[in-house]
Amino acid sequence: MEEVKSAVEEHMDLMADLVQKLSSELRAGLRPAYDNFIGFFHAIxxxxxxxxxxxxxxxxxxxxxxxxxxxxxxxxxxxxxxxxxxxxxxxxxxxxxxxxxxxxxxxxxxxxxxxxxxxxxxxxxxxxxxxxxxxxxxxxxxxxxxxxxxxxxxxxxxxxxxx
CATH class of the missing domain: 1.20.1280 (Monooxygenase)
Structure with a gap:
């Protein structure tokens, strides 16, 4: 039972990290993606x-x-x-x-x-x-x-x- 509990806690920690990374990327906006696209476009x-x-x-x-x-x-x-x-x-x-x-x-x-x-x-x-x-x-x-x-x-x- 303890193994299941620790596995669930690890999974929850991993999910919390993923949500935090996603929210910080969304807060940064689409500017980095736009800049990469413009750089790609001008390199051709x-x-x-x-x-x-x-x-x-x-x-x-x-x-x-x-x-x-x-x-x-x-x-x-x-x-x-x-x-x-x-x-x-x-x-x-x-x-x-x-x-x-x-x-x-x-x-x-x-x-x-x-x-x-x-x-x-x-x-x-x-x-x-x-x-x-x-x-x-x-x-x-x-x-x-x-x-x-x-x-x-x-x-x-x-x-x-x-x-």
């Missing part, structure tokens, strides 16, 4: 052709996602392709790190994969979430249509019985 040379192409690719993919929102099968293929792109990001980072001198003025591809995560996986995940939300709305609409048809069918059966 946005005029490089391959970066312009990458941003253009993500914009075109987003437009295709929005335009084809009613085509469920195409959207599911697009969803799987975007998730496959995220899955392959680590390998892509390794290949690009080895060959970065051939297409880039600086090597953005660190071993931790921060750059590829932010500029490749991040937009792909946002597009995948848009597809997922669109699919959920479509499913809700189909369920409502199905239920209305079922109620109409029951009402017609009831009318036929009365006659």
């Amino acid at each position: 040379d946005w005029k490089e052709p391959w970066l312009i192409g990458l941003v253009g690719f993500h914009i075109v993919l987003l437009l295709v996602t929005i335009i084809t929102r009613r085509k469920t099968n195409f959207q599911m293929c697009l969803f799987l392709l975007t998730l496959a792109g995220v899955y392959l990001a680590e390998r892509l980072n390794t290949v690009l790190r080895m060959n970065s001198k051939s297409f880039s003025s600086q090597n953005y591809f660190d071993p931790n994969g921060l750059f590829i995560s932010v500029l490749w996986s991040g937009p792909l995940l946002v597009i995948a979430m848009i597809i997922l939300i669109n699919t959920l709305f479509s499913l809700c609409y189909l369920i409502v249509r199905w239920k209305r048809a079922e109620l109409r069918h029951r009402a017609s059966i009831a009318r036929n019985k009365e006659e």
Whole structure:
């Protein structure tokens, strides 16, 4: 019983420390995160052709996602392709790190994969979430249509019985 009591006390102390750290970070505000983002943004040379192409690719993919929102099968293929792109990001980072001198003025591809995560996986995940939300709305609409048809069918059966 004492072991359980000491384990619970240790857990409570750990939770109290975590809450205190979180509250102190929240009191500090979002300024440090904003400063890190601005530093990251300014460290990138946005005029490089391959970066312009990458941003253009993500914009075109987003437009295709929005335009084809009613085509469920195409959207599911697009969803799987975007998730496959995220899955392959680590390998892509390794290949690009080895060959970065051939297409880039600086090597953005660190071993931790921060750059590829932010500029490749991040937009792909946002597009995948848009597809997922669109699919959920479509499913809700189909369920409502199905239920209305079922109620109409029951009402017609009831009318036929009365006659």
